[in-house]
Amino acid sequence: MDLNGKVAVVTGAANGIGAATARKLAALGVLVVVADIDEQNGKAVAAELGDNGTFKKLDVTSLASYEQLYQEIVKELGGIDIVHLNAGVLTRGGDDPEPHDYVLPRLTEKNFRKVESINIDGVVFGTIAAVPHLEARGGGQFVMGSSPAGMGGWAADPYYALSKAAVNSWTQAMGAVLAEKNIRVNGVMPGAPVDTAMFRPQWKEHIDLQGATIVSPESMADAILELMQQDDGTGVVYLLPATGGLMGLVGVPREA
Numbered sequence: 001m002d003l004n005g006k007v008a009v010v011t012g013a014a015n016g017i018g019a020a021t022a023r024k025l026a027a028l029g030v031l032v033v034v035a036d037i038d039e040q041n042g043k044a045v046a047a048e049l050g051d052n053g054t055f056k057k058l059d060v061t062s063l064a065s066y067e068q069l070y071q072e073i074v075k076e077l078g079g080i081d082i083v084h085l086n087a088g089v090l091t092r093g094g095d096d097p098e099p100h101d102y103v104l105p106r107l108t109e110k111n112f113r114k115v116e117s118i119n120i121d122g123v124v125f126g127t128i129a130a131v132p133h134l135e136a137r138g139g140g141q142f143v144m145g146s147s148p149a150g151m152g153g154w155a156a157d158p159y160y161a162l163s164k165a166a167v168n169s170w171t172q173a174m175g176a177v178l179a180e181k182n183i184r185v186n187g188v189m190p191g192a193p194v195d196t197a198m199f200r201p202q203w204k205e206h207i208d209l210q211g212a213t214i215v216s217p218e219s220m221a222d223a224i225l226e227l228m229q230q231d232d233g234t235g236v237v238y239l240l241p242a243t244g245g246l247m248g249l250v251g252v253p254r255e256a
Helices: 016-027 039-048 063-077 109-136 158-181 217-228
Strands: 007-011 031-036 053-057 082-085 140-145 183-190 236-240 247-250
Touching: 007 016, 007 063, 007 109, 016 031, 016 039, 016 082, 016 217, 031 039, 031 063, 039 053, 053 063, 063 109, 082 109, 082 217, 109 140, 109 158, 109 183, 140 158, 140 217, 158 183, 158 236, 183 217, 217 236
Parallel strands: 007 031, 007 082, 031 053, 082 140, 140 183, 183 236
Antiparallel strands: 236 247
16 A cells, blocks of 8 residues: 555654554654644654644543644545554553562552543544544545554553453454445554653663563554554454564454
């Protein structure tokens, strides 16, 4: 699939995987909407993209915020072809010293609502609000950001694991639901920790992570673009191994 001239929305694009994906999309001639609640960094990323980038403030926990975002994009850019729902958070704050200390005291209602609203609501609302606009283009695609934590649980962060399991299930279900609309729904997860702000600097020397191969945001972005450039297949969450190359991990490919 030739992405040149397409319009793509990338959530959580002010840094990390989202920013790397936005840069690579723009380099292919895609008109990229950098969507994030972080205005300062989001505007900086959009500025890097020149004429192919624009920043839009987005609260992914709000359906109304998504609806407004998409309406503005359609008005200004003519339509939407690709939506990469990448925004996500961990339960632990950035100042937590350890990735594997006892997590139970952090499993509060407040933290659950935070993780659920960004990681799950952000994907569900981002999908539902975009469907009419992709339909108006005769089809399009969603790419969801996932994690191996959603495959078998992650004791360091059960809330995060729960949220990514939900993303995997949503991807499979909506792949089937939207296939008849010529809208593809797939996901990508890394096979190793990704070197972003979510992977805290103080964690890198932890005994459980020493010697682990760290995946760069750029490698993840390459995998995301590879998936976007496929001509068919929907309802699958792919794994990017540290050695490279996408592997279908969750779901059976369907036609769309």
